[in-house]
Amino acid sequence: MDYLALYVTLKLALVTTVFLMVIAAPIAYALAYYRFAGKSFLEALIYLPMALPPTVIGFYLIIVMGPKGFMGKTWSLLTGGSLLFTFIGITIASIIYSIPFAVQPMKAAFSKIDRRLLESAYVLGLSKRATFFRVIIPNSISGIAAAAILVFLHSIGAFGVLLMVGGSIAGETKVASIAIYEAVEMMNYQLAGMIALSFIPISYVFLLLINKLNEDSSV
Amino acid sequence: MTISASFKKKLKYFDLDISFSFAKKNMMVMIGPSGGGKTTIIRMLAGLEKPQEGKVVFGDEVWFDSLRRINVPPQKRRLGYVFQDYNLFPHLNLFDNAAFAAVDKKQVDDLFELFKISHLKKRKPHMVSGGERQRCAICQALARHPRILLLDEPFSALDAITRRGLREELKNLKGNMSFPIIYVTHDITEALYLADELLPVVEGKIDDNWMQRMMNREPSEKVALRAAREPRLSLVY
Numbered sequence: 001m002d003y004l005a006l007y008v009t010l011k012l013a014l015v016t017t018v019f020l021m022v023i024a025a026p027i028a029y030a031l032a033y034y035r036f037a038g039k040s041f042l043e044a045l046i047y048l049p050m051a052l053p054p055t056v057i058g059f060y061l062i063i064v065m066g067p068k069g070f071m072g073k074t075w076s077l078l079t080g081g082s083l084l085f086t087f088i089g090i091t092i093a094s095i096i097y098s099i100p101f102a103v104q105p106m107k108a109a110f111s112k113i114d115r116r117l118l119e120s121a122y123v124l125g126l127s128k129r130a131t132f133f134r135v136i137i138p139n140s141i142s143g144i145a146a147a148a149i150l151v152f153l154h155s156i157g158a159f160g161v162l163l164m165v166g167g168s169i170a171g172e173t174k175v176a177s178i179a180i181y182e183a184v185e186m187m188n189y190q191l192a193g194m195i196a197l198s199f200i201p202i203s204y205v206f207l208l209l210i211n212k213l214n215e216d217s218s219v
Numbered sequence: 220m221t222i223s224a225s226f227k228k229k230l231k232y233f234d235l236d237i238s239f240s241f242a243k244k245n246m247m248v249m250i251g252p253s254g255g256g257k258t259t260i261i262r263m264l265a266g267l268e269k270p271q272e273g274k275v276v277f278g279d280e281v282w283f284d285s286l287r288r289i290n291v292p293p294q295k296r297r298l299g300y301v302f303q304d305y306n307l308f309p310h311l312n313l314f315d316n317a318a319f320a321a322v323d324k325k326q327v328d329d330l331f332e333l334f335k336i337s338h339l340k341k342r343k344p345h346m347v348s349g350g351e352r353q354r355c356a357i358c359q360a361l362a363r364h365p366r367i368l369l370l371d372e373p374f375s376a377l378d379a380i381t382r383r384g385l386r387e388e389l390k391n392l393k394g395n396m397s398f399p400i401i402y403v404t405h406d407i408t409e410a411l412y413l414a415d416e417l418l419p420v421v422e423g424k425i426d427d428n429w430m431q432r433m434m435n436r437e438p439s440e441k442v443a444l445r446a447a448r449e450p451r452l453s454l455v456y
Contacts, residue, residue, distance in 0.1 A: 116302065116305040116306075117308060119293070120300070120302075120306050120308075122293045122294055123265055123266075123294075124319060124320035124359070125294050125297070125320050126294065127294060135308060138310040139309060139310050
């Protein structure tokens with residue numbers, strides 16, 4: 001049983017989720033509450049990873065994160081190392097790959113909040129930032145949780161993007177989905193079956209949780 | 220302390236063009252048909268909407284001046300604003316709602332006592348009646364020690380009996396308040412009952428004869444017809 005690959009998968013999913021929640025919150029806020037020129041273009045751009053084949057995203061990420069790409073160049077200037085074939089590299093890939101799944105439910109949750117509640121908070125003296133933390137977040141907590149779970153599940157399942165950007169380095173970039181693929185390639189069906197089986201309870205429990213959250217928020 | 224305001228704003232169906240002022244410790248009732256611009260005026264006073272031209276001066280503070288490009292944000296105007304519903308935050312219980320922006324949290328207990336909702340402190344807004352929610356909303360506004368209180372049809376979502384009770388309480392209460400109150404309603408009975416001063420607003424302008432026309436039930440204009448229905452009904456209660 002390849003516990004190391006499972007560990008990398010869970011670590012990657014967790015790190016992706018935490019970072020993405022922080023990155024997606026202001027984007028979702030802007031999309032939900034502000035009107036600005038080019039908003040629908042920006043929104044479509046943010047959702048693009050959902051509509052592209054993972055290998056296409058992977059291809060462009062290789063270009064950008066490679067030694068000649070702007071991200072890869074900056075990274076090597078700062079650290080002296082490479083972004084491709086590292087855990088940080090696949091984390092960035094995974095974040096970009098999952099952005100739509102964080103932004104969309106969060107934006108929906110924010111838009112559901114009555115504007116008058118926000119105005120009430122402003123009149124009561126709360127700044128926009130304080131209103132965000134004291135009114136918007138607590139009133140959209142189930143939407144935010146749903147976004148987090150979706151991102152977590154989506155990054156557990158990532159395969160093509162990660163394979164292209166990270167390859168398959170044990171303990172670093174070899175996630176469970178890649179381990180299954182390799183096990184099958186080597187005709188080791190028992191190992192592939194074991195890893196595959198371990199996904200089912202995790203994904204199932206999280207989906208149950210999402211359903212529960214949706215029920216709570218619709219009450 | 221006097222508040223004086225003048226606003227000009229193009230609205231969808233008419234142009235709002237109004238100026239008024241009134242002095243401390245008074246209740247001014249802004250009355251007029253629904254859709255006549257009353258809420259827009261209140262929102263501009265609160266700083267939630269911007270007039271195209273105008274000026275709002277409170278005491279010696281300028282809150283808004285289109286010429287000098289001054290627009291004090293709602294956060295800094297320190298006023299109380301209660302609207303029909305949706306004042307309370309659904310995730311907080313009544314006490315936390317009222318204490319949300321309270322100057323002194325201990326005072327909330329006294330306010331709850333005064334408004335007879337002490338027993339509901341721990342309830343969430345959806346677990347109490349509309350009248351109790353509005354009581355709490357008034358507590359929330361008062362706990363902030365507002366310098367002016369804006370009440371925008373605060374009781375019109377309530378049933379007639381509750382509305383009458385709250386109206387009476389408000390009338391008793393206003394003597395103890397040290398700040399001006401602007402009360403918005405389309406109900407003539409309510410206006411006459413509460414007002415120290417009346418400001419009839421029809422299609423964005425002051426129309427001093429509106430109430431007289433309404434009470435004589437002179438069905439000459441379309442606007443009058445539309446507006447007359449509700450006040451007439453409420454005269455029954």
